[in-house]
Amino acid sequence: MEKFITDKIQDEAIKDLGELVGIASYNGPAEPKAPFGKGPKAALDKAMELATNLGFKTHEDPDGYYGYADIGEGKETFGIVGHLDEVPAGNIDDWTVDPYKLTIKDDKLFGRGTQDDKGPTIAAIYAIKAILDKGYKFNKKIRVIFGTDEEILWRCLAEYNKKEDPIDLGIAPDAEFPLIYAEKGLQQSYLTGPGSTELNLDLENAFNAVPGKAVYNGPKQAEVLAALKKYDFAADQKDGEIEVHGKSVHAMNAPEGTNAVVRLAMALADVFPDIKVLQFLRAFGEDANATNLLGDVSDEVSGKLTFNISSLKITPEESRMQIDMRIPVKIDHDQLIKQVSDAVGKYGMKYENFDYVAPLYVPTDSELVKTLMQTYQDLTGDTESKPAISGGATFARTMHNCVAFGGMLPTTPDFMHQANENWSKADMLKAMEIFAEAIYRLCV
Ligand SMILES: [Zn+2]
Incomplete structure (x- = not known):
């Protein structure tokens, strides 16, 4: 040479x-x-x-x-x-x-x-x-x-x-x-649904990271704490606040993290059974490949879909979440989005595009x-x-x-x-x- x-x-x-x-x-x-x-x-x-x-x-x-x-x-x-x-x-x-x-x-x-x-x-x-x-x-x-x-x-x-x-x-x-x-492929989106007067939540985080903590200062703290305990989720309470602990990682590695927002939402779902978005999050569970929601989404080249839920907001008017999906290169984008829309529709929720970068x-x-x-x-x-x-x-x-x-x-x-x-x-x-x-x- x-x-x-x-x-x-x-x-x-x-x-x-x-x-x-x-x-x-x-x-x-x-x-x-x-x-x-x-x-x-x-x-x-x-x-x-x-x-x-x-x-x-x-x-x-x-x-x-x-x-x-x-x-x-x-x-x-x-x-x-x-x-x-x-x-x-x-x-x-x-x-x-x-x-x-x-x-x-x-x-x-x-x-x-x-x-x-x-x-x-x-x-x-x-x-x-x-x-x-x-x-x-x-x-x-x-x-x-x-x-x-x-x-x-x-x-x-x-x-x-x-x-x-x-x-x-x-x-x-x-x-x-x-x-x-x-x-x-990189898809960032919102999921929106009905609001609630029972509970106000404002858990804001960046799209592209698994939230490492979630703070709850709303009503029924004893019940919420008991529910967290039932699931064996790490949390502590002081000064009228519960802090749920997770592990923050980049959204592309979401399955390796522990999502504190999802953990808090799963516990809240037990305490507030009428709030749809919480029911959705409990069903979604701690599964950052979204298998519970969508089944297996993967290809032989780039592996599994990752699906990170990074924020949760509940007001009397609406509920809203940010999601960050990393989509395997051979998966059809439009069809996947339709599948997500249909799946969240069962909880009265809607899919809303924010930003998409093709694979x-x-x-x-x-x-x-x-x-x-x-x-x-x-x-x-x-x-x-x-x-x-x-x-x-x-x-x-x-x-x-x-x-x-x-x-x-x-x-x-x-x-x-x-x-x-x-x-x-x-x-x-x-x-x-x-x-x-x-x-x-x-x-x-
Ligand atoms: Zn560079």
């Missing part, structure tokens, strides 16, 4: 990475032509400048949502989808270096965005440059797409898909090697996955790591025939979204070599 990445190439990549790390690019108030604020826009402008200097033909969306850099010619387009926005530094006292100045210490590159996702994006661009430096020509158009709203709502790529032609195949270097070829699925016997896996194995000798499925979400699913590929090695410590975010020079070099070889095999 040819060696594409020289010290000089990596040093140049690190210099450009430093320019991007120097721009704090977390989400801020919208401004004209900067829908996600000054920071993401400034990082986008800088990336356009850097790519232009490397010989790419760049285009920045006139409304400031995204940009891209093209090189090479061909019928097909190979996309590399990264992002330039980042999460804020958080508590600055937790950092030993300036998060917005690239600092090299112990052969590690410190700074916000070095792992997520400025580092891998720059690594991929310089992998392309390394192939060109060797005198090769591409047989496809290669397009590096820069998102600026990955950490919030992905509005950048929604806009891209409205305005631009789809890619034919591609990678999103925003996760871990070897690759993620399947990501479950990612590129079969493991496709040319793309086979080539990327082979490249990864050839360059690392790691034949143990398998193509992965995930309940989470990367930009790969916004594009046609696209998988998440790198930039972190399985052995790279994960500093994404954390203080002292850093990427070792050695791991960056390995990622660049893998990217270069993969692009060479797919596009030369």
Whole structure:
């Protein structure tokens, strides 16, 4: 195999990475032509400048949502989808270096965005440059797409898909090697039903986490406590409040958590038998695969449906819950929604859509996955790591025939979204070599 990445190439990549790390690019108030604020826009402008200097033909969306850099010619387009926005530094006292100045210490590159996702994006661009430096020509158009709203709502790529032609195949270097070829569909919704004057509840939580506690300060506390005890649910009572204890995990792993809201609701259902939503929750039970409600919903590729109920509100006017479903890639979405609607209808409740993100699925016997896996194995000798499925979400699913590929090695410590975010020079070099070889095999 040819060696594409020289010290000089990596040093140049690190210099450009430093320019991007120097721009704090977390989400801020919208401004004209900067829908996600000054920071993401400034990082986008800088990336356009850097790519232009490397010989790419760049285009920045006139409304400031995204940009891209093209090189090479061909019928097909190979996309590399990264992002330039980042999460804020958080508590600055937790950092030993300036998060917005690239600092090299112990052969590690410190700074916000070095792992997520400025580092891998720059690594991929310089992998392309390394192939060109060797005198090769591409047989496809290669397009590096820069998102600026990955950490919030992905509005950048929604806009891209409205305005631009789809890619034919591609990678999103925003996760871990070897690759993620399947990501479950993500459906967030409300279930609503009749209200009640007997009981007022307001248990608010984020959609995407299993609630780890639920506080009850309503009537009939002794009965509620007895019911919790009957079910053997951990809870304690003080100052006129009952606190039910659960275990919070990310919604994509809901079956591994303990849902305190559902536990409280099951106990309340014994004490307030006339409230429909509570009857529903008792029937649903502690089953975050929703088997009681829907039967077995699973496929051989991505496993079981997960179904997280994260909030419960009861007012005289209505009852309302938030749900987060991670849907196996081969399950028909519309049919599943109809099944949920019918099932909750039996309790006088209605299904209401909030947000849906379609699944990612590129079969493991496709040319793309086979080539990327082979490249990864050839360059690392790691034949143990398998193509992965995930309940989470990367930009790969916004594009046609696209998988998440790198930039972190399985052995790279994960500093994404954390203080002292850093990427070792050695791991960056390995990622660049893998990217270069993969692009060479797919596009030369
Ligand atoms: Zn990211």
